[in-house]
Amino acid sequence: MKNDLLERYIYAVAKRLPKKQREEVSRELQELLNDLVEARCGEMTPTEKDIKVVLTEFGTVSEVVAKYRDDSGRLIGEPYYTTYLYVMKIVLIVSLSIAVAAVAIISLIDGFSGELSILELFGRIIAWPIEAVVGSFATVTIVFAVLDYFKVNITKEVDAIEMLPKVPKQATKKFGISKGETITELVLTLVFVVGFMTAPLWLSQALSTSGSSFMEAHATRAIVWIEQSMMFVMMLIVLDLIQNIFAIKEKLYNKTYLIVSIVTTAIGTVIAVIWGMSVEMFIKINGVFVSEGVQLIFITLLIIGALGQLAHVVYRYMHDNKVGVYNLNKPTNNNK
Amino acid sequence: MNHNEIVAGLTQEFRRGTLILVVLGQMREPTYGYILVKKLAECEIQIEANTLYPLMRRLEGQGLLESRWETEEAKPRKYYLLSEDGKIVYEKLKASWEKYASNVDNLLKGEI
Known part of the structure; x- marks a missing residue:
């Protein structure tokens, strides 16, 4: 359980970093956190409480991620950036799907009623998804830039040790x-x-x-x-x-x-x-x-x-x- | 006015400014993260453990430090060492600091 907690903490940090850094940072954190646990417990076997104390003293996942990411000069820094990427992915997928579905359904209806030229159809296929992507991108970016500017607290829940994500099996493979x-x-x-x-x-x-x-x-x-x-x-x-x-x-x-x-x-x-x-x-x-x-x-x-x-x-x-x-x-x- | 709080904040500011010099100074020999945290703590230079590795990574990215993993020991450890460029930069930074510290010292003693 205690190793599980350390692994989950390291995984939570690593997955919020750029892919090329993850492996190296995971090893660094493993080394450093094990040293800190050892310094606290000495020869004794560390308990889950010991691990929690070490992790709490070390800092929340968002704090550690912010240290590894150099956010200076960015419009959206940590802890907002990770959530921003997550929300952006969902919003883009949803809006793009809606746009594609809308093109398909509306064009089919127009096509059957003979009110659609090929040029118009190609125009829709290109323009509607682009409009959806650009609009969603701009909206999500503005919302998160405002959250970052006013430093709205969105990480309290995410950073609780009990809320650390489980390490998926694929992460090791x-x-x-x-x-x-x-x-x-x-x-x-x-x-x-x-x-x-x-x-x-x-x-x-x-x-x-x-x-x-x-x-x-x-x-x-x-x-x-x-x-x-x-x-x-x-x-x-x-x-x-x-x-x-x-x-x-x-x-x-x-x-x-x-x-x-x-x-x-x-x-x-x-x-x-x-x-x-x-x-x-x-x-x-x-x-x-x-x-x-x-x-x-x-x-x-x-x-x-x-x-x-x-x-x-x-x-x-x-x-x-x-x-x-x-x-x-x-x-x-x-x-x- | 909370004097202690203001002093703590201002002290923190100049500590932050000199941290890179202190870290580079400890990298003349291969050193790993936790040893450095302990060593600095013994000299009453506080550095948060979670600050050190990101800082060393940045210095490595700038070409001032080199790193390697030692896997011969019981636990794999990442050792950092000053690079050739790092040695030059460190010596220049150190000279600059010594001159600056001496000037500040003279000013504070009222000799200038």
Whole structure:
């Protein structure tokens, strides 16, 4: 319990610091707090009360975070900054979701009533989310700047020792490839494959029961597109599976996994380009079938997605190897 | 007027100003955090334990200190030491302090 309290305190401080400082600061605090506990208790085994006294004398989490963060010249300093980031994340996610939902719902209604031009639609897709993000960002920033200016006390509850957050299991296992992530990806791939392969069947089913000419035109074209695309999709899925098998086997963002990722992404990009160029996709907008623009967007999205995933692997490879995480059990000897 | 409170506040101000000089002065030999806190406390120079490591990190960031983790001992410890630049800065800062302290001393004694 007493070690738990120390760990929770250190974790509470570390998680409010920039990521690159966390590991080092955690070790420093562990060293210093253990020394302070030892100085208080000597040979005696420290009790929970001893730990609480040491932590109280050492300072609240917000005070320690403020010492590690150099807040001079900042609009919002500690203890407000951590809460500011937390609130900002929530507000941005909520406002962005509302904006996207609003674009989708209102445009669908306008689209069906024929009051929406493509230009207007693109304008909404770009402008509404930007407006939501900028507005939320400005509002949250102003509110916290005012709180900081008047030094409104918002930390009393947060800083109580009893309120220290529990150390999540992932905190001690933050490197390497997450097994859960790989399994989730495999399950999603499987669901997609099943859905994609059976799509012509259930689309035909829907077609035979709907009797609508609008549905018929779209479903027929979708079936043709899916059947022509099947071979390309299967090739991309095989590449994805190869990458996931290596992820499970290697468990780390190491050189082998990096090379496999680069090779599969390169092959995948070529397949995506050939797919986009050879299979025509028809979509009806405002009564006219369009294909070229949609084809281009489709290929671009596929390539952006693949490159984004590769960028993530490259980043993790560089990050994990830079901080020497594969020998994390022991503190590193960083003689400078 | 609470004289003691005012004096304590003003004393705190010049202590804060000289803290970096004091810390740099203790870093001529490899030293770790808790030993430094104890050593300064023995000389009646109070420094909060939670202030020391952030301060040393900042000095390291400025290139005045170097650090390394010693893992040979029972507990891993982070030792700090003056860097080559730190030695030069420390000597200059020390000379500047000595001159300033002597001037203040002379002023207070009414010799100027």
